[in-house]
Amino acid sequence: MKSVTVVGASLAGMRAAESLRREGFDGTITVVGDETDAPYDRPPLSKQVLAGEWEPQRIALYDDAALADLRLTWRLGTRAAGFEADSRAVTLADGERLAADGVVIATGARTRTLRGSEDLAGVYTLRTLADSLAIRSEFEATPGRVVVVGAGFIGAEVAATARGRGLDVTMVEMAETPLERVLGALLGRVCAEVHVDHGVDLRLGVGVAAIGGGHRVEQVVLTDGTRLDADVVIVGVGVIPNTDWLEGSGLQIDNGVVCDETCLAAPGVVAAGDVARWPNRLFGQSMRVEHWDNAIEQGMAAARRLLAGDAVEPFTPVPWFWSDQYDRKIQLAGRSGPDDEVQIVTGSPAERRFAAIYGRAGRIVAVLGFNRPRHVMQYRRLIAAGASWDEALEFARSQA
Amino acid sequence: MSYRIVVDFDLCESNAICMQVAPEVFEVRDDDFLYILDETPGDDLRGKVDEAVQRCPKQAISLAEG
Numbered sequence: 001m002k003s004v005t006v007v008g009a010s011l012a013g014m015r016a017a018e019s020l021r022r023e024g025f026d027g028t029i030t031v032v033g034d035e036t037d038a039p040y041d042r043p044p045l046s047k048q049v050l051a052g053e054w055e056p057q058r059i060a061l062y063d064d065a066a067l068a069d070l071r072l073t074w075r076l077g078t079r080a081a082g083f084e085a086d087s088r089a090v091t092l093a094d095g096e097r098l099a100a101d102g103v104v105i106a107t108g109a110r111t112r113t114l115r116g117s118e119d120l121a122g123v124y125t126l127r128t129l130a131d132s133l134a135i136r137s138e139f140e141a142t143p144g145r146v147v148v149v150g151a152g153f154i155g156a157e158v159a160a161t162a163r164g165r166g167l168d169v170t171m172v173e174m175a176e177t178p179l180e181r182v183l184g185a186l187l188g189r190v191c192a193e194v195h196v197d198h199g200v201d202l203r204l205g206v207g208v209a210a211i212g213g214g215h216r217v218e219q220v221v222l223t224d225g226t227r228l229d230a231d232v233v234i235v236g237v238g239v240i241p242n243t244d245w246l247e248g249s250g251l252q253i254d255n256g257v258v259c260d261e262t263c264l265a266a267p268g269v270v271a272a273g274d275v276a277r278w279p280n281r282l283f284g285q286s287m288r289v290e291h292w293d294n295a296i297e298q299g300m301a302a303a304r305r306l307l308a309g310d311a312v313e314p315f316t317p318v319p320w321f322w323s324d325q326y327d328r329k330i331q332l333a334g335r336s337g338p339d340d341e342v343q344i345v346t347g348s349p350a351e352r353r354f355a356a357i358y359g360r361a362g363r364i365v366a367v368l369g370f371n372r373p374r375h376v377m378q379y380r381r382l383i384a385a386g387a388s389w390d391e392a393l394e395f396a397r398s399q400a
Numbered sequence: 401m402s403y404r405i406v407v408d409f410d411l412c413e414s415n416a417i418c419m420q421v422a423p424e425v426f427e428v429r430d431d432d433f434l435y436i437l438d439e440t441p442g443d444d445l446r447g448k449v450d451e452a453v454q455r456c457p458k459q460a461i462s463l464a465e466g
Contacts (some may be wrong), residue, residue: 015454018454208432293417322457377428
C-alpha cells in the first residue's frame with residue numbers, strides 16, 4: 001500500500017492518519033476536510049469555549065510540530081462529493097479526483113435542524129467551532145431568554161453553560177423523561193432534576209410547533225399552544241451521518257457506512273467514527289457510535305485494519321462517553337436501554353453522586369456514573385470481559 | 401529510550417480512561433483523584449501508555465525523556 005486518502009479531518013480521521021504513521025506506513029496520506037480550521041477537538045465547544053473560558057487555539061488537536069511530523073497532504077475547505085469503491089477514487093467538490101490504495105471514511109455527522117427555522121437569525125445548532133463562537137457571542141450580548149430544544153447531552157451541556165453565564169434558560173423536550181430511551185425512566189428523571197436544581201425552566205412531553213420571528217427569532221411555539229419568548233434558540237435534536245457523497249459508490253449505506261466486524265466497508269476501504277456502522281460482536285448488535293472516545297479507538301482500529309490485510313481482530317469496544325453539566329460529570333459505558341434491569345451500586349441519585357449498572361439477558365451491558373469515574377471504569381472492564389449480571393452484582397457486594 | 405510520565409493535574413478531570421487503557425500505571429481511587437503507580441513504566445508498557453496519552457479527554461498526560 002503506497003497511498004491512503006483520509007476523508008474527514010476531525011478526530012476519527014486524524015487519529016487514523018496518526019495511527020498509520022505510528023504503525024510504520026511511509027506512503028502518501030491525503031486528508032480531505034470540509035472545514036477550513038486546522039483539526040480541533042469538539043467536546044469543549046459546548047463547555048469551555050462556549051463558556052468563554054477557552055480560546056479556539058486551546059482546542060487544536062495537534063501543535064504545528066506534531067502535525068508536520070505526520071507528513072500529510074491537505075485538502076482543507078473542500079468537500080468530498082463522490083466516491084467509487086472499486087477504484088477507491090474520491091471526487092472532490094472542485095472536481096479533483098483522488099485515487100488511492102486505501103481509503104478511510106471519517107466524514108462524521110451533521111446536526112439535524114428544525115424545518116422552517118434555518119433562515120431565522122438567532123437559531124443555532126452546535127457542531128463546529130464556528131457554531132460555538134456564534135452562540136458564544138450571542139450569550140455575551142446577555143439575551144433575555146435562551147431556549148434549548150432537546151434535552152439530550154448536547155442540549156443539556158448548552159443549558160448548563162448558559163446557566164453558568166447567569167442566563168435564563170428554558171429547555172423543551174418532546175419525551176416525558178429526557179434520555180429515557182438511553183438511560184431508562186428512573187435515571188433519565190435524575191438527569192432532568194439536575195437541570196431543575198440549577199434553575200432551568202424544563203418543559204417535558206411537549207414538542208416545538210413553530211419558531212416565529214421576522215428576520216430574527218422572537219418566539220418558540222410549543223405543540224400545547226404555549227408561546228415562549230426567545231432571543232436565542234439552540235436546537236440539539238441529534239445528528240445525521242454524512243453519507244450523501246457515497247451514493248452510487250458501491251458501498252452499502254444504512255444510517256451510516258455499513259462495515260464488517262473489522263471496520264472494513266469494501267476492499268481497501270475502512271470507516272471510523274460517527275459515520276461508521278459495524279456489528280459489535282461483544283454486544284451482538286450492529287451499532288453506530290457518536291462518541292468522542294469511539295472516534296479515536298475506531299480511527300486507530302480502522303488504520304490497523306487497512307494495513308493488516310486479513311489477519312485482524314474484530315472491533316469490539318465498550319462505547320463510553322462523558323458529559324459535563326454544572327458540577328456533575330456524567331459518564332456512560334456500554335449499551336443501556338429502557339427495559340434493562342437497573343441496580344445502583346454506590347451512592348444515591350438524591351446526593352447526585354452514584355453509579356448504576358444495567359443488565360439484560362443475564363449480562364451486564366452498561367454502567368452509568370454521576371461523579372463516579374472510578375466505578376464506571378471498573379464496571380466497564382467487566383462489560384468488556386462479558387461478565388454475567390450475577391458476577392457484576394457479586395463484584396458490587398465485594399466493594400461495599 | 402526511557403521516558404517519564406507527566407500529568408498536568410490542573411487539566412486532569414479523573415475521566416479514568418488512562419486507568420482503563422493502562423491499569424498498571426494509572427489508578428483513579430475512591431477519592432476520584434488520579435494516582436500514577438509507576439512514573440517510569442518502561443518499554444513493555446509503552447504502547448499502552450501512548451494510547452492513554454492519545455485517549456485522555458483532557459490531553460492531560462504527556463511523556464518526558466528520561
